[in-house]
Amino acid sequence: MPKIVDHEERRKIIAKATWNVIAREGLGGASVRSIAKEANLSLGAVRHYFQTQEELLEFAMQLVQEQVTERIMEHIQSHLPPKDQVLNILMELIPPEEKKIEMQVWLEYISYKIRKKELQKESVHEVIVEILHRLQKAGLLKEDILLEEEIVLLHALIDGIALHILMGLVPIERGRIRYLLEKELNRIFVE
Amino acid sequence: MPKIVDHEERRKIIAKATWNVIAREGLGGASVRSIAKEANLSLGAVRHYFQTQEELLEFAMQLVQEQVTERIMEHIQSHLPPKDQVLNILMELIPPEEKKIEMQVWLEYISYKIRKKELQKESVHEVIVEILHRLQKAGLLKEDILLEEEIVLLHALIDGIALHILMGLVPIERGRIRYLLEKELNRIFVE
Numbered sequence: 001m002p003k004i005v006d007h008e009e010r011r012k013i014i015a016k017a018t019w020n021v022i023a024r025e026g027l028g029g030a031s032v033r034s035i036a037k038e039a040n041l042s043l044g045a046v047r048h049y050f051q052t053q054e055e056l057l058e059f060a061m062q063l064v065q066e067q068v069t070e071r072i073m074e075h076i077q078s079h080l081p082p083k084d085q086v087l088n089i090l091m092e093l094i095p096p097e098e099k100k101i102e103m104q105v106w107l108e109y110i111s112y113k114i115r116k117k118e119l120q121k122e123s124v125h126e127v128i129v130e131i132l133h134r135l136q137k138a139g140l141l142k143e144d145i146l147l148e149e150e151i152v153l154l155h156a157l158i159d160g161i162a163l164h165i166l167m168g169l170v171p172i173e174r175g176r177i178r179y180l181l182e183k184e185l186n187r188i189f190v191e
Numbered sequence: 192m193p194k195i196v197d198h199e200e201r202r203k204i205i206a207k208a209t210w211n212v213i214a215r216e217g218l219g220g221a222s223v224r225s226i227a228k229e230a231n232l233s234l235g236a237v238r239h240y241f242q243t244q245e246e247l248l249e250f251a252m253q254l255v256q257e258q259v260t261e262r263i264m265e266h267i268q269s270h271l272p273p274k275d276q277v278l279n280i281l282m283e284l285i286p287p288e289e290k291k292i293e294m295q296v297w298l299e300y301i302s303y304k305i306r307k308k309e310l311q312k313e314s315v316h317e318v319i320v321e322i323l324h325r326l327q328k329a330g331l332l333k334e335d336i337l338l339e340e341e342i343v344l345l346h347a348l349i350d351g352i353a354l355h356i357l358m359g360l361v362p363i364e365r366g367r368i369r370y371l372l373e374k375e376l377n378r379i380f381v382e
Binding site for chain 2: 023024025026027028029104107108110111112113114115119122125148149152153155156157158159160161163164166167168169170171172176177180
């Protein structure tokens with residue numbers, strides 16, 4: 001009888017091994033071989049999921065996006081007031097200490113896409129565009145703001161803070177970061 | 192008679208070849224060999240400047256820092272009012288189209304340093320810390336601001352916008368970005 005393998009479970013194990021190798025060695029050091037070793041699996045088991053370095057990176061990034069999307073969906077389904085919901089979602093885009101590795105995979109991913117000139121859309125950007133458009137449609141934003149500029153500002157703040165946390169340059173706590181983002185939202189929300 | 196080589200000139204040629212290779216292939220694809228080929232020089236001529244991949248990256252980054260520092264020094268020596276001076280300096284940290292490659296080298300540099308857990312200080316961060324401290328000392332900033340938080344916000348904005356320009360996600364012009372940064376400064380400057 002063939003061994004029953006939980007494919008979803010195995011996919012996650014391999015993706016996380018991929019994250020570890022990328023975080024340690026960069027994309028340049030990540031290969032099917034190094035990831036198989038990290039995951040304690042055969043080359044064949046890993047090759048089932050990706051073969052080229054590009055597929056490897058897409059595979060690693062896919063799980064990051066799934067996990068972030070899942071966390072965001074929970075906030076969307078909550079019954080909190082809009083501003084609290086938005087703040088909760090924005091804070092998901094700034095990973096806490098134990099999720100820094102997601103951000104590191106993201107950083108390798110965008111570096112790769114910039115090099116290949118293949119970056120057409122980006123998920124954090126899409127989340128922010130979507131949030132601000134929804135808020136505007138719901139009449140929750142001041143009328144004199146320029147949405148295009150507010151998207152640039154909020155996206156820069158979120159990715160900038162996330163990047164600087166990864167770089168170890170942010171000396172303030174998450175509660176304080178949340179408070180700063182709240183002040184930003186207060187600036188554009190109707191009273 | 193030995194050929195006279197302008198060392199400073201050659202150093203810059205090799206550094207720019209290094210930028211090109213890093214921008215195209217990433218750090219993983221950059222080697223003494225690929226850079227010698229890009230610069231049309233012998234392996235020996237390139238090995239004079241760096242031998243390991245880490246030295247290669249430090250070498251490439253050094254010229255980025257020198258050039259940005261040079262541009263910043265010009266603004267510091269200008270006789271403009273403080274806010275204009277600061278705005279000019281901040282805009283140097285957001286590279287225009289033709290200087291995007293500097294930002295790409297910077298991105299590879301910080302990714303590498305994050306992986307190696309070697310990032311102790313970072314030059315853009317140091318510039319922003321220095322600017323805000325000087326402004327505060329000169330009595331130009333409001334008394335009720337928390338400098339630590341303003342550093343986090345301004346640094347995030349600058350690096351976030353720069354990164355997103357590199358990613359092709361910023362649809363607004365430099366003049367508009369400057370205006371947004373000016374509004375940020377107005378918030379913390381004394382009237």
